[in-house]
């Protein structure tokens with residue numbers, strides 16, 4: 001028998017309670033029964049987005065909510081500022097360019113966090129920038145960007161909104177939308193929400209909703225004004241992913257039972273333990289200075305092929321971790337501590353990593369990383 005362990009930064013493991021909630025016979029969505037479920041989902045989302053605004057639920061992956069942000073706020077010929085420090089930062093630029101939005105870019109070395117001063121400088125140089133597109137937790141590099149400071153900078157520009165991809169941040173760390181003054185926050189279901197892929201959520205500030213009044217970019221399915229009006233009545237404009245909405249009610253209830261602060265603390269400790277473990281094994285972190293609580297990106301040691309390492313982990317031990325993306329493919333591997341993960345998911349990740357590295361000839365004493373992780377995880 002081989003048991004499988006999914007330790008990637010999305011999709012993430014789905015708890016049995018959430019899976020079972022989807023096993024009931026399907027219900028119709030134009031019913032009071034569904035509306036009651038949707039109302040509970042909205043309440044749960046408002047508390048993790050930490051906002052008074054309506055949080056809209058879309059039937060799409062996270063990228064659908066990213067595209068919705070661009071096409072509902074902007075018009076062709078507008079200028080956007082994109083912080084590109086990884087694959088997902090670059091995705092903002094790709095979407096903007098697909099819709100003829102002029103795109104200025106701050107390019108950040110993969111593994112580094114953006115210096116907020118560069119955002120201040122870019123806005124000063126071009127106050128016509130209508131939106132700043134950022135990534136809170138950049139999943140391709142394991143970096144957590146300083147969104148709070150950037151929000152303080154953008155707030156001084158009444159015509160400019162701050163859009164945050166919080167797809168692997170929300171639920172792993174605090175993203176207090178209203179307190180920090182974030183204008184748009186997006187997330188996807190297959191991350192800290194402990195769900196299968198298929199839902200995305202998006203919330204807009206008053207400032208962002210104002211932009212939807214003037215936006216001229218083409219939109220039909222992802223029309224947020226239409227969704228806002230319909231979702232205020234606990235319905236969606238089109239047939240929702242009913243089973244996933246029911247599952248989301250369950251996962252939000254689990255988060256509420258644990259307590260949002262405890263959920264964040266758990267992610268923080270799992271992240272600290274993972275970093276301590278890989279460093280105890282003599283491995284180097286890609287993002288030592290501003291690491292994400294959702295995942296840890298590790299440079300592959302000299303002479304170790306990432307594909308061989310991941311191959312042993314998955315074929316022999318049933319452990320799936322992520323590799324690097326784009327130019328980091330073959331250079332790093334990424335271990336997640338995101339969503340439905342606890343002490344022994346991290347211990348499994350580290351002990352399997354030790355065994356696979358040893359098999360590939362990397363010098364280490366078995367148990368070194370596990371011990372470093374255990375010392376931190378006794379506090380969880």
Ligand SMILES: Cc1ncc(COP(=O)(O)O)c(C=O)c1O
Nearest residue numbers: 010061062063088139167168188
């Ligand atoms: C930070 C970030 N942004 C965007 C995405 C894209 O989301 P999706 O694959 O759900 O469209 C991901 C998915 O991994 C992500 O981690």
